[in-house]
Amino acid sequence: MKIQLPEFSLVVFIDVSASVMLDIAAKHFLSSEILSFEIPKLPEGDSEHSQAHSKHAWQELLNVVRNRLKEGLLTVVNSPHRQSDHRKSLLSLAHQYHCPCTAIVIDTPQSIHQEPTAIGFGQSDDESTFRPHQSRLSCLESEGFRRIYTLPFTEEMNTLTIERQPLPNNKKLEHGPFDIIGDIHGCFDELLDLLLKLGYHVSLNNHQYILHHPDHRKIIFLGDLVDRGPKSPEVVRFVMDITQSGQGYCVAGNHDVKLVKALRGRDITLSHGLKESMEQFSLETSAFRDQTANFLEQLVSHYVLNEGKLVVAHAGLKEEMHGRDSNKVRYFSMYGETTGKTDAFGLPIRYNWAEAYKGEALVVYGHTPLQQAEWLNNTLCLDTGCVFGGALTALRYPEKEVVFVRARQQYFALVRPLGQLSDLLSPHDKLEKSLQHRYVVQ
Numbered sequence: 001m002k003i004q005l006p007e008f009s010l011v012v013f014i015d016v017s018a019s020v021m022l023d024i025a026a027k028h029f030l031s032s033e034i035l036s037f038e039i040p041k042l043p044e045g046d047s048e049h050s051q052a053h054s055k056h057a058w059q060e061l062l063n064v065v066r067n068r069l070k071e072g073l074l075t076v077v078n079s080p081h082r083q084s085d086h087r088k089s090l091l092s093l094a095h096q097y098h099c100p101c102t103a104i105v106i107d108t109p110q111s112i113h114q115e116p117t118a119i120g121f122g123q124s125d126d127e128s129t130f131r132p133h134q135s136r137l138s139c140l141e142s143e144g145f146r147r148i149y150t151l152p153f154t155e156e157m158n159t160l161t162i163e164r165q166p167l168p169n170n171k172k173l174e175h176g177p178f179d180i181i182g183d184i185h186g187c188f189d190e191l192l193d194l195l196l197k198l199g200y201h202v203s204l205n206n207h208q209y210i211l212h213h214p215d216h217r218k219i220i221f222l223g224d225l226v227d228r229g230p231k232s233p234e235v236v237r238f239v240m241d242i243t244q245s246g247q248g249y250c251v252a253g254n255h256d257v258k259l260v261k262a263l264r265g266r267d268i269t270l271s272h273g274l275k276e277s278m279e280q281f282s283l284e285t286s287a288f289r290d291q292t293a294n295f296l297e298q299l300v301s302h303y304v305l306n307e308g309k310l311v312v313a314h315a316g317l318k319e320e321m322h323g324r325d326s327n328k329v330r331y332f333s334m335y336g337e338t339t340g341k342t343d344a345f346g347l348p349i350r351y352n353w354a355e356a357y358k359g360e361a362l363v364v365y366g367h368t369p370l371q372q373a374e375w376l377n378n379t380l381c382l383d384t385g386c387v388f389g390g391a392l393t394a395l396r397y398p399e400k401e402v403v404f405v406r407a408r409q410q411y412f413a414l415v416r417p418l419g420q421l422s423d424l425l426s427p428h429d430k431l432e433k434s435l436q437h438r439y440v441v442q
Contacts, residue, residue, distance in 0.1 A: 001160040003149050005102060006167055006325065010069065010094045011076040012087070014105040014140065020153070021078040024106070028162040029076050036078045037061050062089055069097035072323060074164070091144045098324030103145040107152050167325050168300045171249065175306050179403075180220040180395045182366040182373075182382030183253065183314075185273070186229020186280075186411070188238065190392040193405040195219075198394060209241040211248075220303070222366040223253025223314035223334070225296075228273030228387045228412035232259075233284050233292070240295050252299035253314040253367070254334045263293040273387075273412060301325075301333035308361055310397060315367035316379060319359035336367060352421060354379040364395055371418045373402045381421060388414045 005011065011029075013021040018036045025034045037058060061077070068075045077090060094101040140148050151157065179198050184191055195202055200219075201212045211219070221239055226232035242248040259277055261268050270278060281289055302313035304323045311322050315336035321329045337351040350368070357363065357377045369385035373393045380402075386392040389410030394403045 001151065001157070003102075003104070003160070003162045005074070005147075005162060005164055006100050007074065007164045007170070008072050008099060008167060008323070008325075009074055010065070010090060010099050010101045011074070012090055012101065012103050012145070013076070013078045014103050018078050020106060024157065024160075025076050025078075028160070029074075033074055034076045034078075035061055035064055058086070058089075062093065065090065066093055066097075069093055069099050072097075087140075087143055095144070095326070098321060098326035098329050100146045100325055101144060102147040102149070103140050105140075105148065105150045107150060167323065169303050169323060169325065171303045171305045172307050174218075176310075176397055177215065177217045177399070178220050178305070178310075178397045179217055180222065180312060180364050180382065180397060182222050182384060182393045183224040183369070183386070184221070184229070184235050184392065185224055185227055185255070185387035186232035186235055186277070187386045187392060187407065188229070188231035188234040190386050190405055190407055191235065191238070193408075194392050194394055194403070197405055198396070198403060209238045210245075211242055219248035220305075220312050220364075221248065221250040222312060222364070222382060223251045223299070224255045224366065224383075225250070225253065226259050226273075226277045227255040228276060230280075230411055232277045232280050233288070236292050236295070237288075240291070249303055249312075250299055251302055251312060251314050252296070252330070252334055256296045256299065257334060260293050260296045263289050301330040304361070306398070311361045311363045313363070313365050316353055316363055316365035316381075318353060319357065319361070322359070322361060334367075354381070354421065362397075364397075368421075369418050370420055373404070374421045376421050385414075385418045387411050388418065390418055 013025070022034065022036055065075055065077060091101055093099075151160065181191070181194065192202060195211075198217075199213055199215070200217075203210045203212075219242060221243075225235045225239055229235075239248075239250050243250050255273070258268065258272075258274055259281075262270065262274060262278055263281065268274070281292065284292075302311060302317050302322075304311050308323070311317055313333040315332065315334055317329070317333055318337075321332060335348075337353045339349045339351060341349050354363070354376045357379050359378065361378070363379040365379065365381055366383035368381060369383045369388060369390065370381055371390070372384055373395070374381050380395060382393045382395060382402075384391040384393045384404060386407045389407050391404040391406050395401070396403060
């Protein structure tokens with residue numbers, strides 16, 4: 001019997017008494033990680049005070065959960081979970097702090113034979129009516145529990161093992177040195193030029209790219225490998241070979257994700273260079289197209305490296321999202337912070353999230369093409385619009401040296417000239433402010 005938990009998660013025991021939960025949890029978790037809730041016992045006839053004490057105790061437990069999740073600490077909770085409002089409160093906190101939530105259902109003899117109905121399980125403690133086991137699990141899944149484990153309360157519980165798994169974005173033990181490369185957008189020739197300038201030797205052996213650097217440096221690609229440029233398939237082939245050999249990492253870009261949808265046959269508008277990518281991939285084998293879709297699909301949203309001192313994401317990342325795992329984190333990592341509105345050119349209007357950044361970790365990102373790499377509040381934007389005739393830029397880390405090569409030509413037309421970070425809306429700007437001279441590109 002094995003349970004796999006993310007290293008940062010909220011674990012909720014379902015349908016089990018506090019004593020049973022504590023007995024199980026004590027074998028697999030630290031005492032500081034375990035929180036248990038029981039309704040205070042007061043004299044008979046004192047139901048009003050009992051409810052008040054119960055509510056107060058529950059709020060105190062939620063405050064402890066909130067503080068632990070804010071700090072990124074694994075937390076185990078037992079509570080009267082047959083009431084959906086209690087589960088809702090826990091799930092809301094997990095959502096707020098971008099924390100995966102796991103339910104562990106212990107099937108004691110009572111819970112096996114007396115399973116509450118949708119009404120009893122969701123809204124009250126009434127055990128007079130019951131419902132099928134599978135329906136109960138479906139209810140938990142629909143509420144938002146990412147993982148659900150059902151364990152029989154037998155002697156086999158003694159064989160239970162719980163494995164803690166690092167989140168996919170956790171590369172804190174990787175210290176570099178790194179070369180972090182901005183948006184390539186199919187500019188394969190410029191990528192080779194940049195790697196040569198960075199001191200790499202690139203060779204092709206048996207249709208596989210091999211990379212060597214005398215100082216054993218690793219490459220980090222900031223996403224948007226494809227679209228607009230002339231050689232998107234070759235860029236993907238190169239990045240796949242390098243990352244799968246352990247010589248580098250790559251995060252997901254919004255253009256990469258859109259290409260996956262197109263390759264999977266989804267009905268999607270072929271705009272912003274996607275049409276060119278699909279034409280290029282149509283010349284490749286179906287096996288390579290499948291390999292490309294699988295590779296791009298599994299790219300993580302961001303990486304936290306060097307003991308948390310370095311964070312890389314395609315569009316950047318707020319401090320409270322570092323090392324977290326949720327749909328909101330993934331969306332922000334790929335698209336940044338948008339206003340939800342578009343300008344006269346149909347392009348999204350963005351906030352300049354980096355202007356308010358105060359984190360200790362250096363955040364390196366791309367996504368927004370600029371005239372040159374630009375530092376702001378311990379963040380660095382490396383997208384210098386190579387595909388638009390600008391440059392392909394890298395950051396040597398930990399040296400913090402910016403290296404670039406000029407584009408060999410302009411491959412895709414610009415909507416506006418390349419801008420600067422200051423051109424973006426700050427979090428305090430009014431949306432009614434004139435959009436003239438602002439540069440935002442999807």
